[in-house]
Amino acid sequence: MSYPSTPWWRYPGFALGLFGTEKSFRKNPLIGDPRLNALGLHRERVKLAARMANYRRGLLAGAVSAEERAAFDRDGFVIRHDALPDEVFKRVRDFLKTRPLPAREMRQGQAMTRMIPIGPTALSRLPDLARFSHDASINGLIRYVGGIGGDPVHFIQTVIAEPALHDADPQTALHADTFHSTSKAWLFLDDVGPDDGPFVFVPGSHRLTEKRIEWEHRQSLIVSNDRSAYNVEGSFRITPDELAQLGDFTPRKVTVPANTLVVADTYAFHSRAASPRHTVRVELHAYHRSNPFALLPFSALSLVPGLHDRRLDIHLALTDRAAKRAGREPTWRDVGECTAYAPAHV
Ligand SMILES: [Fe+2]
DSSP states (O other): OOOTTSOGGGHHHHHHHTTTTOOOTTTOTTTTOHHHHHTTHHHHHHHHHHHHHHHHHHHHGGGSOHHHHHHHHHHSEEEESSOSOHHHHHHHHHHHHHSOEEEEEEEETTEEEEEEEOSHHHHHHOGGGHHHHTOHHHHHHHHHHHTOOSOOEEEEEEEEEOTTSOSOOGGGSOBOSSSSOOEEEEEESSOBOTTSOOEEEOTTTTSOOHHHHHHHHHHHHHGGGOSOHHHHTTOOBOOHHHHHHHOSOOOEEEOBOTTOEEEEETTSOEEEOOOSSOEEEEEEEEEEOOOTTOSSSOOGGGGSTTHHHHHHHHHHHHHHHHHHHHTSOOSSEEEEEEOTTSOOOO
């Protein structure tokens, strides 16, 4: 097997990537190799990752109530109402409406996403944020849903949909984020109605059925020639017709009152609903992804004092530096300080 455009010495690294989170069919030529995928490389990674996640969930189950475990098993996501004590919730929302914090922004078509890290700066100005980012029950649920140990990354997320700008938002197509269970959480600061660009989730689509395995395998054979950048990056889109062939699924708009926590396994199919009007959605958000083949639900990084709160700032500093070296704008543009509810800068 030879790949003339890639130097040979990079292949040990690519091979190692097969045993981790790497998902791109473009960046890792082994993951994207049609011959290896015809032999079942992608299919076997998917199957092994699902088995390992289920095994680790068994070890993480003690931190989650029986009702929430049942909801996850059935739907692939969990909805928890009144997630923060009322007075804490009100203080958090009032602060975020009026007081600026260091922010980053990214645009995808008509949708602008803002990220305000819940790190040392935000925590020192609004200690109540720790009721979300340091909460054992919330983090326990996030770990269980993703089937992974370690600490999630927490930030305040704003999504502003501006339909007047006509580009489509790529996140409004149903997709799985990657080939294995990962966890995302949203604690909504305002009511989310059907026209507020809510999250759309396909209940039950987190399960690795035989039909899903076959679909994953078929996708792995065609994806390298696919024109969709998202497919080739390993975040597979699915059409309504394909979804109907996988089973009796009905996508559901997750409309919720303020102070509701939603934690979802984003291996299940999901999207943002296309927004017919200008909308602003603000949420306390957590993102949790780790090696899907890890034997234990545990991360040595959790033992490093203070690292949990600083991880996102460190990651952003590193990506800023890489972008500068490559002579391009970073994906997450530093827009200085603004409130979570401020209009878009990018
Ligand atoms: Fe997604």
